[in-house]
Amino acid sequence: MSYAVKEMFLTLQGEGVQAGRRAVFLRFAGCNLWTGREQDREKAICQFCDTDFVGTDGLGGGKFADAAALADAALGFWGDRADGRYIVLTGGEPMLQIDDALVDALHERGFTIAIESNGTLPAHPKIDWICISPKAGSDVVQRFGHELKLVWPQPGMGHSLADVDGMADWAFDHHLIQPLDDAHAQDNVRAAIALVMDRPQWRLTVQAHKYLGLR
Numbered sequence: 001m002s003y004a005v006k007e008m009f010l011t012l013q014g015e016g017v018q019a020g021r022r023a024v025f026l027r028f029a030g031c032n033l034w035t036g037r038e039q040d041r042e043k044a045i046c047q048f049c050d051t052d053f054v055g056t057d058g059l060g061g062g063k064f065a066d067a068a069a070l071a072d073a074a075l076g077f078w079g080d081r082a083d084g085r086y087i088v089l090t091g092g093e094p095m096l097q098i099d100d101a102l103v104d105a106l107h108e109r110g111f112t113i114a115i116e117s118n119g120t121l122p123a124h125p126k127i128d129w130i131c132i133s134p135k136a137g138s139d140v141v142q143r144f145g146h147e148l149k150l151v152w153p154q155p156g157m158g159h160s161l162a163d164v165d166g167m168a169d170w171a172f173d174h175h176l177i178q179p180l181d182d183a184h185a186q187d188n189v190r191a192a193i194a195l196v197m198d199r200p201q202w203r204l205t206v207q208a209h210k211y212l213g214l215r
């Protein structure tokens with residue numbers, strides 16, 4: 001199978017439990033909760049997206065003919081170091097394209113594989129670190145993994161905390177709250193802090209890459 005990649009680059013993971021870790025970011029094109037076109041945003045399931053995942057025209061992006069070609073390109077971004085190889089498969093929705101061949105090709109090249117997914121498709125069972133970020137109004141089928149990262153306050157979840165409390169039992173090692181980054185960022189940070197103060201099983205995470213000037 002071929003793969004459509006929006007962009008690929010070497011950086012540090014900026015958020016979540018793995019924050020600060022050297023990582024190749026591989027952003028797949030396409031998402032199942034929004035077309036990525038502004039004219040469709042209002043009728044999309046997910047309406048607060050701030051990521052450009054349309055097309056294959058980003059730095060390091062392109063169409064890759066097979067898993068080996070994509071895994072080789074990822075290794076090229078990582079460079080010569082043999083230790084600590086880590087790749088974050090994101091999007092868009094990465095599970096639209098991840099398959100056995102790609103997972104095997106990345107493992108063969110020594111990568112530990114992380115995924116950042118909206119959870120509406122089952123994560124590939126051989127992925128090493130599963131981070132799910134649920135979106136209001138979607139049907140999350142992937143309810144176990146390593147990291148559940150909920151953007152808060154989230155449009156569509158209202159200010160009712162029933163949805164949050166419902167997720168507290170999902171089988172993740174870490175439950176994280178990430179303040180929504182929009183025009184009301186300060187209010188959102190306060191709301192996220194208040195939630196964590198009230199519900200200690202959740203932990204605050206911030207998008208450090210935005211403060212550090214990382215991509």
Ligand code: SF4
Binds near residue numbers: 047
């Ligand atoms: S699910 Fe993720 S990639 Fe898709 S539209 Fe929402 S925030 Fe963007």
